[in-house]
Amino acid sequence: MEKKWYDIAVIGLGAVGSATLYQLSKSGAKVIGLDRFAPPHTLGSSHGETRITRLAVGEGEEYVALAKRSHEIWTELESLSGEVIRTRTGGLLIDSGEKPWAKHGAEGFWERTVRFARNQQIEHRIPDLQEINTSFPAFQIPVSGKVYHEMEAGFLRPELAIQTQLDLAQKNGAELKLHSPVQTIREVHDGFELMLQNETLPVKKVVLTAGGWIKDFIPTLERKKFKICRQVLHWLEIEPGVTDWTSYPVWMWGFGANPEDFIYGFPSLDGISVKMASESFLEVDHPDLIEREVNEEEQQEFWKNKVEGKITGLKNNFLKSSVCFYTVTEDAKFVIEPMNGREDFLWVSACSGHGFKHSAALGEVLAKRILSS
Numbered sequence: 303m304e305k306k307w308y309d310i311a312v313i314g315l316g317a318v319g320s321a322t323l324y325q326l327s328k329s330g331a332k333v334i335g336l337d338r339f340a341p342p343h344t345l346g347s348s349h350g351e352t353r354i355t356r357l358a359v360g361e362g363e364e365y366v367a368l369a370k371r372s373h374e375i376w377t378e379l380e381s382l383s384g385e386v387i388r389t390r391t392g393g394l395l396i397d398s399g400e401k402p403w404a405k406h407g408a409e410g411f412w413e414r415t416v417r418f419a420r421n422q423q424i425e426h427r428i429p430d431l432q433e434i435n436t437s438f439p440a441f442q443i444p445v446s447g448k449v450y451h452e453m454e455a456g457f458l459r460p461e462l463a464i465q466t467q468l469d470l471a472q473k474n475g476a477e478l479k480l481h482s483p484v485q486t487i488r489e490v491h492d493g494f495e496l497m498l499q500n501e502t503l504p505v506k507k508v509v510l511t512a513g514g515w516i517k518d519f520i521p522t523l524e525r526k527k528f529k530i531c532r533q534v535l536h537w538l539e540i541e542p543g544v545t546d547w548t549s550y551p552v553w554m555w556g557f558g559a560n561p562e563d564f565i566y567g568f569p570s571l572d573g574i575s576v577k578m579a580s581e582s583f584l585e586v587d588h589p590d591l592i593e594r595e596v597n598e599e600e601q602q603e604f605w606k607n608k609v610e611g612k613i614t615g616l617k618n619n620f621l622k623s624s625v626c627f628y629t630v631t632e633d634a635k636f637v638i639e640p641m642n643g644r645e646d647f648l649w650v651s652a653c654s655g656h657g658f659k660h661s662a663a664l665g666e667v668l669a670k671r672i673l674s675s
């Protein structure tokens with residue numbers, strides 16, 4: 303029997319891959335999406351209930367257009383599916399102002415954010431501390447602190463975003479092949495062969511969006527540029543009667559000179575707990591080697607170093623903790639490269655811990671680029 307050919311295969315269906323597959327499915331091309339698991343799942347970089355989205359992204363002014371376009375696409379996805387993927391809560395960026403603060407490779411992250419917001423006409427305010435104290439008394443900001451408040455910021459539902467894009471892609475005719483790890487990708491004279499566990503799949507073009515597993519496919523020298531860093535999310539119990547956590551905005555807070563001197567969080571979605579996290583940049587060699595359990599010692603360290611003295615209205619009681627991971631480059635920029643110079647085989651990095659908010663538009667960019675190759 304003659305083998306079935308696909309025009310384009312998208313390998314890895316997390317945030318970036320599901321968005322790419324959805325965009326490609328609108329083109330009429332014969333597309334297939336493959337994943338080693340069944341997304342949305344909890345083993346990659348795209349799980350944990352919520353992701354912050356903000357428009358004035360201090361990581362780089364060049365990303366503002368991507369964030370804005372992603373908001374438009376989330377709205378399109380919501381009207382097609384009837385689901386609520388993005389919730390606008392407003393967002394606070396707090397800088398304790400005591401020590402210089404760099405985030406995701408960007409020095410002066412707070413100042414950059416304000417500058418980009420002004421340059422790009424993003425609606426924002428710089429409220430005084432007294433106002434923040436009245437509206438959001440949980441934050442114990444020192445007098446040296448400063449706050450940026452962006453109106454369009456909010457949170458995304460990552461699992462729902464992925465599922466919705468995969469569902470819509472299938473409706474448009476895309477095929478899915480789940481629980482199918484691609485072992486290797488071989489160049490053949492008129493395209494590529496994807497070697498799966500028990501079969502070979504011929505395709506004309508490839509978009510490789512395998513998140514941290516990208517290290518399994520790229521040249522050795524490139525691999526060193528991508529650091530896999532374990533991250534832990536915590537859900538802390540609310541202390542009743544202190545403040546109404548359900549009406550909080552999303553928030554990010556830098557309080558020191560180390561990249562780990564940072565916390566962020568969300569409004570309470572259930573009225574019982576608040577999801578919060580910090581960042582860690584300790585390197586693990588490969589996603590398969592990540593410790594997936596969170597012990598009590600880690601939780602208490604988080605409480606002592608990140609919560610105590612900074613945030614009130616929460617109990618030192620961890621209702622849940624979950625492990626995820628970043629794949630970061632030195633400058634925290636996104637990497638999109640043609641494999642061995644071939645525009646018909648694009649590979650994409652997992653976006654250095656700030657990619658979810660951009661993923662919808664990234665999918666559009668990748669789809670256009672591979673279709674025109």
Ligand SMILES: Cc1cc2nc3c(=O)[nH]c(=O)nc-3n(C[C@H](O)[C@H](O)[C@H](O)COP(=O)(O)OP(=O)(O)OC[C@H]3O[C@@H](n4cnc5c(N)ncnc54)[C@H](O)[C@@H]3O)c2cc1C
Binds near residue numbers: 316350533535
């Ligand atoms: C804790 C945490 C918090 C974050 N917070 C934010 C935030 O608030 N805002 C924000 O914008 N961004 C945030 N990010 C970053 C953002 O979530 C990531 O940049 C984004 O989710 C990466 O998506 P991805 O598609 O590249 O990777 P993934 O979602 O990991 O997808 C990769 C997929 O490839 C599949 N795969 C791997 N190897 C193979 C193979 N050989 N064959 C087939 N399939 C394969 C995997 O199973 C997986 O499904 C956060 C990340 C983490 C970890």
